[in-house]
Amino acid sequence: MDKRLLDILCCPVSKTPVRPLARGELDAVNAAIERGEVDTVAGSPVRDRLGEGLITIDRKVIYRVDDGIPVMLPEEGIGTVQFKDFPAVA
Template identity: 50%
Template sequence: MDKKLLDILACPVTRQPLTLLDGERLKALNAIIGQSGAQFGEHRQTDALREALVTRDGKRIYRIDDGIPVLLPDEALDAGSLAGPPQG
């Protein structure tokens, strides 16, 4: 993801800055997706993600589809189901 774009993105709900989900948590998310899928609002994600964004407090994850962040409030994933400490 382009660094300039990443610098201006914010969560539409909390207004917190967003960062790329780190490799370990992305791997954990993709493991969940591989087992049973992950529900991003109405969208059921069944394919592994290459990238995802996370809020500073680590509570909301937004998928990136074909390089485009999906920053719709109803399309965020509650990160509470992922292992590991919050990142941000």
């Protein structure tokens, strides 16, 4: 993702900056999606794996990136509190 775009993107609700999901985070999210354990903030089940995503720097909300385009809609966010063992980033 373009660094300039990443520098200006933030959560539309909290205005917290975002960063790309690390590989371990992405793998954990996709594993939970495959198990049917992931819902959006609006309560809709997430059925499709993420190819890439952005996460707020406070690690509370994930936004998917579709074909290189960040989907920064509040209702499409994925809250991380629903994950049992969300990996820590080194």
